[in-house]
Amino acid sequence: MENLKEKSREYRRNILKYIYKAKAGHTGGSLSCIDILNVLYNEVLNVSPETFTSPDRDRYIQSKGHCVEALFVVLADKGFFPESDLETLCKYQSHYIGHPTRKVNGVEQNTGALGHGLPMSAGVALAAKMDNRDYRVFTLMGDGELPEGSNWEAALTAAHYKLDNLCAIVDLNGLQITGPTKDVCNTEPLDKKFESFGWAVRHVDGNDVVALKEAFDALPFEKGKPSVIIAHTVKGKGVSFMENDLKWHHGVPTEEQYKIAMQELSTAP
Amino acid sequence: MGNEILKAPIGGTGAANQDVFSATLQELAATDRNIVVVTSDSRGSGKLVPFGKKYPAQIVEVGIAEQNLVGMAAGLASAGKKVFAVSPACFLTARALEQIKNDVAYSNNPVKLIGISAGVSYGALGSTHHSLHDFAVLRAIHNMTIVVPADSFETTQAVQQVAASEQPYYLRFGKKPMPLLDETGETTFQIGKGRVIRRGSDVAIIANGETVFPALQAARKLATENGIEATVVSMHTIKPLDEKLLSELALECKAILTVEEHSVNGGLGEACASWLLKNRYHKPFDILGIPDEYTVTGSQVEILNHYGISESGIASRVKTLLNTLT
Numbered sequence: 001m002e003n004l005k006e007k008s009r010e011y012r013r014n015i016l017k018y019i020y021k022a023k024a025g026h027t028g029g030s031l032s033c034i035d036i037l038n039v040l041y042n043e044v045l046n047v048s049p050e051t052f053t054s055p056d057r058d059r060y061i062q063s064k065g066h067c068v069e070a071l072f073v074v075l076a077d078k079g080f081f082p083e084s085d086l087e088t089l090c091k092y093q094s095h096y097i098g099h100p101t102r103k104v105n106g107v108e109q110n111t112g113a114l115g116h117g118l119p120m121s122a123g124v125a126l127a128a129k130m131d132n133r134d135y136r137v138f139t140l141m142g143d144g145e146l147p148e149g150s151n152w153e154a155a156l157t158a159a160h161y162k163l164d165n166l167c168a169i170v171d172l173n174g175l176q177i178t179g180p181t182k183d184v185c186n187t188e189p190l191d192k193k194f195e196s197f198g199w200a201v202r203h204v205d206g207n208d209v210v211a212l213k214e215a216f217d218a219l220p221f222e223k224g225k226p227s228v229i230i231a232h233t234v235k236g237k238g239v240s241f242m243e244n245d246l247k248w249h250h251g252v253p254t255e256e257q258y259k260i261a262m263q264e265l266s267t268a269p
Numbered sequence: 270m271g272n273e274i275l276k277a278p279i280g281g282t283g284a285a286n287q288d289v290f291s292a293t294l295q296e297l298a299a300t301d302r303n304i305v306v307v308t309s310d311s312r313g314s315g316k317l318v319p320f321g322k323k324y325p326a327q328i329v330e331v332g333i334a335e336q337n338l339v340g341m342a343a344g345l346a347s348a349g350k351k352v353f354a355v356s357p358a359c360f361l362t363a364r365a366l367e368q369i370k371n372d373v374a375y376s377n378n379p380v381k382l383i384g385i386s387a388g389v390s391y392g393a394l395g396s397t398h399h400s401l402h403d404f405a406v407l408r409a410i411h412n413m414t415i416v417v418p419a420d421s422f423e424t425t426q427a428v429q430q431v432a433a434s435e436q437p438y439y440l441r442f443g444k445k446p447m448p449l450l451d452e453t454g455e456t457t458f459q460i461g462k463g464r465v466i467r468r469g470s471d472v473a474i475i476a477n478g479e480t481v482f483p484a485l486q487a488a489r490k491l492a493t494e495n496g497i498e499a500t501v502v503s504m505h506t507i508k509p510l511d512e513k514l515l516s517e518l519a520l521e522c523k524a525i526l527t528v529e530e531h532s533v534n535g536g537l538g539e540a541c542a543s544w545l546l547k548n549r550y551h552k553p554f555d556i557l558g559i560p561d562e563y564t565v566t567g568s569q570v571e572i573l574n575h576y577g578i579s580e581s582g583i584a585s586r587v588k589t590l591l592n593t594l595t
Contacts, residue, residue: 055349110376113367119337120372123344153337
């Protein structure tokens with residue numbers, strides 16, 4: 001597990017590195033969700049560059065597409081493309097735009113508009129059931145995107161079709177661009193909402209790789225029900241002056257801030 | 270009369286295009302278990318109840334939730350299913366437009382979007398149920414082919430061709446029984462290629478969907494009563510537009526009239542006008558569609574008649590257009 005924790009620090013450094021180079025990116029959210037992606041790609045998902053076109057691969061669809069830097073650094077680490085490609089992030093004519101796109105190897109769906117990941121994931125999960133395949137589908141949602149009605153349309157359908165091969169993870173960092181999520185549009189009690197929609201729910205510390213792995217290992221939480229992991233995270237996690245500070249939603253560090261942040265992320269806490 | 274291809278009796282009632290769609294899909298599903306229909310409480314209006322009974326494992330009901338309909342359809346298609354997402358055109362292309370744009374077109378998931386009861390098919394149910402915007406919005410979305418068959422022959426062919434294709438499509442159907450526009454079987458149907466229903470050198474009438482038949486009636490009326498020979502084209506594919514045919518029509522005919530069951534803004538007419546002007550074909554040209562106003566109340570036929578999308582209305586519009594030449 002120490003390796004996994006070190007991997008998270010490495011990913012955080014790379015997120016900042018490429019956001020700093022691109023002078024653009026969603027810093028806070030990428031840092032809040034990176035432990036989830038770390039555990040998914042290194043411990044859970046049955047997918048690799050070699051198996052990416054296999055019909056039996058596990059699928060990961062990132063609904064909170066704006067935190068693409070987290071996805072890109074993980075995909076690069078897993079060998080889907082050379083990490084040096086990320087030097088072009090958000091640059092003129094680059095495939096590496098500010099949201100997931102299938103032009104990048106390893107990306108399942110083009111996302112970025114919010115509230116799209118869950119319906120598409122439910123469709124893929126339903127296809128698995130129809131074809132008697134045992135792959136699983138994971139989608140990462142932000143807590144800020146939950147008011148999108150399409151999420152709840154899909155939540156109904158996923159339960160209706162008993163999609164226990166579907167797992168939604170809510171990166172609950174509590175902050176969105178306008179302010180605290182509970183002040184913008186309160187979605188609590190979130191667990192009870194999902195439960196009442198027919199989902200099996202589990203809370204987890206979303207920045208604790210050990211706790212995350214335990215939760216993923218326990219899937220499905222209930223046979224015949226889709227699972228949702230409510231991952232309690234900290235926006236800007238890992239860099240002291242970014243944590244829980246809204247200005248880092250898509251803030252780009254100055255040279256000095258970048259050096260301090262990289263210093264903080266260079267050693268185990 | 271001109272050297273007309275059509276031999277079907279005018280005024281005969283055939284099957285409604287959306288019924289033909291459903292029947293064709295049943296045939297395809299018989300040999301292809303990957304065909305999946307997704308509906309939003311719309312299997313009744315889509316005439317898909319028999320399909321659902323015959324192939325219960327190949328129909329997915331999502332309830333009245335069009336965004337989820339298209340999002341799930343995209344997911345199913347990405348996992349290898351041949352997906353037909355069926356919903357009234359008015360809801361499908363407005364409520365789920367972002368899912369069409371992102372989950373289908375942009376992500377390149379080969380969903381076949383089926384807009385049923387399109388145009389003003391719902392008549393007096395009013396504007397909420399009319400789709401007079403769908404050509405316009407979908408034309409502006411890259412990677413979306415738009416097909417509007419005129420009769421059962423075109424519908425059957427279109428459904429078979431899109432089922433065999435791994436691209437996204439939007440097919441638009443009405444529920445009015447349509448006469449077969451060609452019984453000879455001599456003509457071919459190819460998506461992206463307009464179908465010439467009748468030939469004449471005075472004027473070209475370019476129509477699609479359920480307006481092709483009144484365009485043909487008008488052409489016959491013009492020939493009989495006025496000695497005006499009209500070419501009638503079923504421009505079933507709006508995008509990509511058959512540019513070759515357009516240029517031929519512009520060279521052969523003195524004037525061009527487009528007819529569509531859609532707003533005059535952004536549809537077939539403007540697509541043709543744009544291409545013709547850009548390519549320096551300066552012809553007398555007019556667009557007949559639903560004007561930019563709150564639509565009059567009435568049945569589909571009454572609404573279309575009101576705006577001149579009818580045998581006499583189209584004939585009259587052609588005569589006005591040709592008068593500009595003198």
